[in-house]
Amino acid sequence: MPRVTIRDVARHARVSTATVSRALSGARPVSPEVVAQVRRSAEELGYSGNGIASALRRSRTDTVGMVVPSIANPFFTALVESAEHALQEAGQQLFLCSSRSDPGLEAQRLRTLVARQVDGIVISPVHGTESTAAVAWAAGRLPLVQVDRYVTGVDSHWVGVDDDAALGLIADHLAGQGVRTAAFVSSRLTNSSTELRLSGLRRHSARLGIAVDERQILLGEYSIAWGREAAALLVEHRPLPDAVICADDLIALGVLEGCAAAGIDVPGDVLVTGFDDIPFSALSAPPLTTVHQPQEQIAAEAVRLLQRALGPGEGPHERIALAPSLVVRASTGRGD
Amino acid sequence: MPRVTIRDVARHARVSTATVSRALSGARPVSPEVVAQVRRSAEELGYSGNGIASALRRSRTDTVGMVVPSIANPFFTALVESAEHALQEAGQQLFLCSSRSDPGLEAQRLRTLVARQVDGIVISPVHGTESTAAVAWAAGRLPLVQVDRYVTGVDSHWVGVDDDAALGLIADHLAGQGVRTAAFVSSRLTNSSTELRLSGLRRHSARLGIAVDERQILLGEYSIAWGREAAALLVEHRPLPDAVICADDLIALGVLEGCAAAGIDVPGDVLVTGFDDIPFSALSAPPLTTVHQPQEQIAAEAVRLLQRALGPGEGPHERIALAPSLVVRASTGRGD
């Protein structure tokens, strides 16, 4: 199938290629009759344009790259959907990449995106320090916004949730339920979310007189399997804490499953909290108390910052920490 | 930031642009010293190549487009992850698009992918007939493989699961549990999955003497919310069937929730089955009996077919129906 080019259309419509380009894109005024003729010719020949050639010439792809640690995590897919939606309004496409929580793969994805000349990048970096070099490199050649997590040592836009405030909400709620001791289950991965959530926990539990045993700070990864395993570890080394605070919902769902398997009743024997408010957190046994992140707003802000960076005057880099909210369900007592 | 081009590198290394291209891509032999010098210059200048220009010249993008109805559905994200993995082995990128279950948006995504000159397309079409025109159009200009669902009237490759066999597995299992009457909750959307699962249900329930009341065939959409709603409808118009067979896990999770809300015990009062075996189906209350789809294998086969279509001799179009397997959990009786 020999591709139909703008020249074929021009010949067929008996005009120049420039006119075809203008008629089809509407970039400059073209007489109605000519537009109609060009449209007809294009239709007839099955012309569909070559975005690559156009991108080369305009040095714009109208595409934004997005790199997330995992697309299996519903929190990130929700973020991606919101971002795609926001971009569509601005007439841009989303090129989605998963870094699979691997800084090496992440660096490779960034190289690809830069090579493909995307107009900007939205990234939730895997690691607080190991991702720095690649993110800095990319930020040096393209507008870049970090979302949710961020790396240290790169001056770029960031949009996320206020992790410290979120742990404040959790700690306040748990203290209100009479919690005096708590465990924390999170990811080994050194990244901003992990660190800010842990330091938030430390700060707020101290403030409220909740004891956090260092041996009950369990670090693994953001997954259901690790949550299950962590629950088994906690059960094995009793006494159980009053509450298990998890750094995300996947971990918390795993903890719930691990507790059930060990015959531990939630919330009877121990309270459990999550983070993110993924759809399935409302369906677990018991439904999970968690922190809701305004992903729609996070995505919208990220796109807005990127749009602005595409314009002329590079403004200063912003750091936007949005307010989280607590969703109380049965895993910390009465659900309603 | 003025972009560094191959010419800058060539000047710096005192060679021609052709040599730089060859040295960097390794397409043709270049003396080791020159390669080293070119590499050094590229490094020094921070050269990172222009994939767009390269793609225009080679008329290859080394990118495959993938269109799925939703990236919020874990079944599709699993499929996407597997596809990305398989493509990476072949040195290709994945350009992911969500059609949001909207044939119009789907058509637009396909146009974009064709315009962007992807090398091939993997699609799970939204609708059995409304997607036909766009899929046919795309299949006419690019190698295209349908996965999971397919449209009628387009001759292309297809890889999916044997839906009829899957409903056989479910029906056999339920009959073994003493089920005599069943409801079916699915999507209104006319697509191959919906239709084949319903006709499979009809065939196998007839074979096993399970009665399916036409008024208990409820069609809505593939979502948790619809499952919840459907459960309420079933409860409202008692008597309840012995079992509720759902066309996917999201619907089934919603049905479980709806039953719980109405005080209906699963599996005590009614049995429930899902389809897809998404990760969360193991964590619901109760855990869900469901059909496992071999998405890894589906993705691998799809990529293999695409790879072959990129080669010279266009072979005949294949239809590969892989064998499903039943995962029995507590929602249909004893879980173990």
Added chain:
DNA sequence: ATGAAAGCGCTAACAG
């Protein structure tokens, strides 16, 4: 093994 030169298909000046 290397270089010169010709485009890939398109759009943005620049004329008219």
Added chain:
DNA sequence: CTGTTAGCGCTTTCAT
């Protein structure tokens, strides 16, 4: 409003 022309940055003949 329309045509002519000159590339965008790269790869690939075709020479040497």
